[in-house]
Structure formats: structure tokens, C-alpha cells
Amino acid sequence: MFNVEDIRKDFPILSRQVNGKPLVYFDNAATSQTPQQVIDVIVDYYSNYNANIHRGVHALSQEATDKYEQARHIIQKHFNARFAHEIIFTSGTTHSINLVANGFSSILNKGDEIIVSALEHHSNIVPWQMLCERTGAILKVIPMNQEGELIMSEYDKLISNNTKLVFVNHISNALGTINPIEYIIEKAHQVGAAVLIDGAQACPHLKPDVQALDVDFYVASAHKMCGPTGEGMLYGKEAWLKKLPPYQGGGEMIAEVTFEKTTYAELPHKFEAGTPNICGGIAFGAAIDYMNAIGFDAISKYEHELLEYATQKLLEIEGLKIYGTSKNKTSVISFNLKGIHPYDVGTILDKMGIAVRTGHHCAQPIMDYYKIPGTVRASFAFYNTKTEIDSLVAAVKKARLMLS
């Protein structure tokens, strides 16, 4: 049974105070908090078997290698990838996207088209712009509507035999919209285009099945799903990963090196040059185990309750507008108070111990669409409570009185 009070006991940080008030952590879309179970794994690694992996004959190196490869299997199982070697460890979503974008440099030709969405995070826009500059490919954008949804009839018009790649986030970090990725993938495949889905914002809330989705690439960050920062993954279909050239050169990624020619290691090592974040990978596996033990059905059901409760309570505040009102959305609320800068609201909330994010949320094109400088974003996780939402609502009311 899902019991939020028991779950909260797993997160030491949730019992601390900020500015003399109990911490209310509503910045989960930027990074999630870490349960003791994952912290213990990190401490255990550095206390007991810290060693470099894969090359060592000694016991510690063997242990570290086994645990690291076990984590790869946990991730493989979680995302339902066919093979463990289809999971590449990276430093996070940004790294994963750049790895794929770099690989496509040698595949794309002048005039080929890449489709992205208006709802993208900057990390999902800039690498494609750089790729277009290198290759002469053309970037097309699926537009959005007032609700913060992608307009699929416009996508239908953009897609053509020139489309080689489609990149969309599964869930928008700025608005919480859940995008119709099944449709997007199917349409792209009809013209032979590859699809990369940015799952950074989806994986904290749901469990994607990469085979059922038939997606070509799927990426995520550990730190948004109860794991450590600087760690993430790239899922790629075996055929695609074999086709893409390596991203970085170095140790681990080679089979044989002479000054005349180097041959590359088999997957997944071809993409894992240098000493990786070994502890991070192991802790990522532990974080996924932790979340699965609670269960993603229970998590999404509870978070949906929080979303509905907070939406209703916040909308009772005069002059408050919510951006991103799709029926298909996750527990992210982006809002502004009429005539008040989001930064000022965020500062007052912080004084009351409430952590929210203010600004453009690395998604400036969305802010431009709404013609606003930014929003206040409250994003909820499964360890948040309705009582905390009540504190937020009271604090926003107070901020409104102080600032207007």
C-alpha cells in the first residue's frame, strides 16, 4: 500500500528546515531528492569496493565491474530493452542527446530534415542546431497551442520523405504536457525517419517500454528519478548503435590501438570512453529498484491526485494563471500572478521554506509563445503531500498581497 508518510521517512532531506520553516520541496522537475536506500549504496561503494572497472584482475575491480554491469541489467529490464548492450551509460540526458546528434553528423546530408517540437528543453534544441550547421540539414518545428499541446495536424504536414530524424520530449519540463509519442513514432517510421525521445521528465512518473514504443533512441537522467547527478542513460536499438560512429575517443572504447589504425570495442563500450561514473551507474540502478518497489502505477495515481488538488487550490487565487492546461499532463504546474514577476514570487516562497523554480526553465521558445519572461514552476513528486500544497497556496496568497 502506498503510504506517503512512510515514504517520506526514506528521504532524510525532507525533515530539514529552510529559513526556519520546514522544507517544502517542489523543484522535482529540476532534480529529485535521494532516498536513504540510494545514499547507502553510494556510501557502500566508496567504503567497500571503490575500484576501476573492466580491466582489473583484482577482487575490488571484479566487484565494481559486476555491480556496474548489474545496474545496466536493471536499467535494461526497467525500460524493457532487448539487450543489455543497448543501454549506454552517459552523464545524463544532455550527454545522451549530444552523443546521438554527433553520430548523425556522418549520416545526414544537405537538405535532409530534422523535426523537433516547440516544447523542447534547450538541451534538445541546441545540439540539433549544431548538427544542422555541420551537415546542411534543415530544422523544422512542430508548433504548440494555448493549452501547451503539440499540434499533430501540423506535424502531419511537416513529415515527408526528407525527414530523417524526429526529436520530441516525452513530457515537457516547463508545462508538464505528456506528448503523444506513440503517434509521433509511428508517423516518423512511415517515412523511414528515426525517433529520439527525451524521457528526462517522463521517467520520474512512468515506466516506458522501449520495445512496445518501437522507439529508436530513448534518453533519461538518473538525478530526476531519485538517483545521483552526472549520471544517465541512452537506449538505442542495436542496429542504430552499430551504425553510429563513436562519440568520444579514449580508453574503454577500443578493441585494438596502433598508430595506424584503431578498432572499436563492441557495444556498449564503443560509446563509453574513459572511466565512467561507476558509483553513479550503480546508484542509478538502486534508484530504479527503489522506485519500482513503490510501483509506477501507485506513483502516477498519487501524483495525479496532488496535481488535481493543487490546480484547483491555486486557481482559487485571484489573478493566478496556469500555463500548460492539457488534459494529458503530469504533476508540474507553471503559473504567474498577474502583474508580478515570477522571480519575486519565488524569492518570497523561498523565505517561507518553499523551493520552486522561476524563470524560463530552459525552454525559452515556450515563454516566447506565451509572451512572458518566465513562470513560477511547482513540480510534485510522490513524496510530496497535500499539506505541503496548502503551504504553497498560503504562501502564494501572501506573496500576492506583499507584491501587488
Ligand SMILES: *Cc1c(COP(=O)(O)O)cnc(C)c1O
Ligand atoms: C532536465 C532535462 C534535460 C536535461 O537533463 P540533464 O540531466 O541536465 O542533462 C533534458 N530534457 C528535459 C525534458 C529535462 O527535463
